[in-house]
Amino acid sequence: MALLQVDHMTHFFGGLRAVHDYNLSLEAGQIRGLIGPNGAGKTTVFNLLTGIHTPTEGHIHLDGQEITGKPPHRIASLGLARTFQNLCLWRHMTVLEHVKMARYSRISYGLIGAFFGTPKRHREEAAIEAKAHTLLQLVGIDHLADQVVVNLPYGAQRRVELARALAIEPKVLFLDEPTAGMNPEELVQMMEIIRRVHAEFDLAIYLIEHRLKMVMELCEVIQTLVFGEVVAEGPPEEIQTNPVVIEAYLGKEGVESSC
Numbered sequence: 511m512a513l514l515q516v517d518h519m520t521h522f523f524g525g526l527r528a529v530h531d532y533n534l535s536l537e538a539g540q541i542r543g544l545i546g547p548n549g550a551g552k553t554t555v556f557n558l559l560t561g562i563h564t565p566t567e568g569h570i571h572l573d574g575q576e577i578t579g580k581p582p583h584r585i586a587s588l589g590l591a592r593t594f595q596n597l598c599l600w601r602h603m604t605v606l607e608h609v610k611m612a613r614y615s616r617i618s619y620g621l622i623g624a625f626f627g628t629p630k631r632h633r634e635e636a637a638i639e640a641k642a643h644t645l646l647q648l649v650g651i652d653h654l655a656d657q658v659v660v661n662l663p664y665g666a667q668r669r670v671e672l673a674r675a676l677a678i679e680p681k682v683l684f685l686d687e688p689t690a691g692m693n694p695e696e697l698v699q700m701m702e703i704i705r706r707v708h709a710e711f712d713l714a715i716y717l718i719e720h721r722l723k724m725v726m727e728l729c730e731v732i733q734t735l736v737f738g739e740v741v742a743e744g745p746p747e748e749i750q751t752n753p754v755v756i757e758a759y760l761g762k763e764g765v766e767s768s769c
């Protein structure tokens with residue numbers, strides 16, 4: 511069984527079949543892409559796999575354990591972290607607080623330690639802060655650690671989300687359009703960061719992106735979703751020449767004109 515294994519997952523929103531018979535085998539350390547036109551069901555797939563919605567049918571296993579229907583915090587604690595298509599940040603918290611908060615799921619000093627300020631608590635707090643700064647350095651925003659996120663440019667806010675996701679030390683990282691709204695310079699930087707994160711932590715990464723050149727460069731295998739169904743799956747060189755993908759998603763001119 512793959513690190514993240516999805517079998518025959520289907521989901522209805524009322525009468526709308528948003529995802530139909532979806533299957534996935536995401537191996538440890540692999541980078542996969544999920545592409546498809548607007549409304550194809552890409553974010554719904556992420557929401558189903560991270561516990562925001564429960565699939566109408568099908569089974570999801572993470573590292574051999576069934577996670578179908580488990581709540582998001584439980585799935586995160588088992589090693590699946592994500593970022594969101596529409597940023598999901600606390601506007602008036604600082605960058606550092608965001609990352610530290612994610613680490614608090616791992617503290618062991620308990621209520622008594624917190625109340626009495628035991629040495630164990632001080633040690634753990636120092637370790638949490640140091641780890642948070644390390645992650646912020648990795649994504650290139652440690653100099654913004656004390657800024658509240660509402661004051662940051664969009665590209666920096668996306669990096670905060672990424673650092674927060676990494677703070678739970680995931681085995682699998684989902685990125686839902688991590689470059690949405692970014693300018694070309696920020697886009698190149700984000701690609702570099704994703705490569706760095708992958709190399710540093712040897713994570714499996716599952717990436718939703720409309721910037722197809724980026725998906726083609728980063729991913730080993732790409733799935734194409736159209737009306738909730740996978741219409742093509744394979745390595746980038748196969749996907750960019752697949753007539754079904756070109757017809758359904760890329761337009762008849764192909765990949766080059768779509769980026």
Ligand SMILES: Nc1ncnc2c1ncn2[C@@H]1O[C@H](COP(=O)(O)OP(=O)(O)OP(=O)(O)O)[C@@H](O)[C@H]1O
Nearest residue numbers: 523526528546547548549550551552553554555595
């Ligand atoms: N919570 C919901 N309730 C009802 N319908 C929903 C819900 N979430 C998504 N949908 C519908 O499911 C379909 C798939 O939406 P989804 O957001 O997954 O598409 P997407 O591929 O991520 O699109 P985009 O590229 O625009 O982000 C759409 O028709 C959408 O309107």
Ligand SMILES: [Mg+2]
Nearest residue numbers: 552553554595
């Ligand atoms: Mg989406």
